[in-house]
Amino acid sequence: MATASGLTEQHTRLAELIREADSVVALTGAGVSVPSGIPDFRTPGKGLWTQVDPMKVAHIDAFRRDPKAFWDYYRPRFQVLGDKRPNPAHEALAELERRGLLDGLVTQNIDRLHRAAGSQRVVEVHGTIETSSCTSCDATFRLEEVDSLFGEDGVAECRLCLGPVKPDVVLFGELLPEDAMLEAHELAEGADLMLCVGSSLEVHPVAGLPGTCLETGGRLAIITRSSTPYDRMAEVKLSGDVVDELGAVLAAL
Numbered sequence: 183m184a185t186a187s188g189l190t191e192q193h194t195r196l197a198e199l200i201r202e203a204d205s206v207v208a209l210t211g212a213g214v215s216v217p218s219g220i221p222d223f224r225t226p227g228k229g230l231w232t233q234v235d236p237m238k239v240a241h242i243d244a245f246r247r248d249p250k251a252f253w254d255y256y257r258p259r260f261q262v263l264g265d266k267r268p269n270p271a272h273e274a275l276a277e278l279e280r281r282g283l284l285d286g287l288v289t290q291n292i293d294r295l296h297r298a299a300g301s302q303r304v305v306e307v308h309g310t311i312e313t314s315s316c317t318s319c320d321a322t323f324r325l326e327e328v329d330s331l332f333g334e335d336g337v338a339e340c341r342l343c344l345g346p347v348k349p350d351v352v353l354f355g356e357l358l359p360e361d362a363m364l365e366a367h368e369l370a371e372g373a374d375l376m377l378c379v380g381s382s383l384e385v386h387p388v389a390g391l392p393g394t395c396l397e398t399g400g401r402l403a404i405i406t407r408s409s410t411p412y413d414r415m416a417e418v419k420l421s422g423d424v425v426d427e428l429g430a431v432l433a434a435l
């Protein structure tokens with residue numbers, strides 16, 4: 183039952199779970215960044231994002247075979263993403279960490295907005311647009327520098343060795359970074375409560391983390407519009423807007 187402030191029993195229950203837990207960990211997906219104007223690329227009809235099949239063009243084989251076609255797709259995407267700002271959902275999660283109520287955050291998002299909002303322990307399992315690296319010599323470039331690396335051929339080239347430069351995001355066909363996955367697993371195993379926010383929890387191997395948390399005796403709370411494979415196992419499921427739901431949970435704490 184909702185009160186005038188929008189607080190429901192579910193929000194109060196989740197606040198209680200957060201207070202009771204020794205270790206709370208968040209797992210976030212594309213839904214957290216939608217209020218920042220970053221559409222989930224799997225949502226149909228979003229212009230820039232679906233003019234091409236990302237599975238084809240954002241694939242490591244495409245990068246190796248035809249880096250120009252790859253960058254034709256990625257360069258405008260980089261520019262759009264680079265200008266985005268964190269929204270109150272990112273800020274609410276940063277605030278939980280500041281209050282000592284959140285140990286860390288595992289994200290599938292590459293947009294660096296959790297860090298921009300002030301979150302400290304952020305595990306980016308799909309990498310980040312923050313840096314791009316040379317595939318020949320491992321030189322690294324900040325997002326702001328990448329635009330200056332393009333030659334007339336439309337490909338980003340290393341300033342040192344002229345090798346092809348690739349964004350430090352996990353492309354289709356690539357393995358997830360080992361260190362990040364290890365840290366994500368450690369967080370999931372040690373969590374009494376995993377707060378899953380804005381993710382349909384369907385993309386593996388990240389989708390296995392809530393299962394890991396359950397197996398090691400933790401609980402789940404899910405704040406996501408869509409249904410997820412873990413809904414029936416969650417202590418709390420909130421299906422409203424992520425900004426409203428997280429705001430209400432903060433208010434209940």
Ligand code: ZN
Nearest residue numbers: 316319340343
């Ligand atoms: Zn190089």
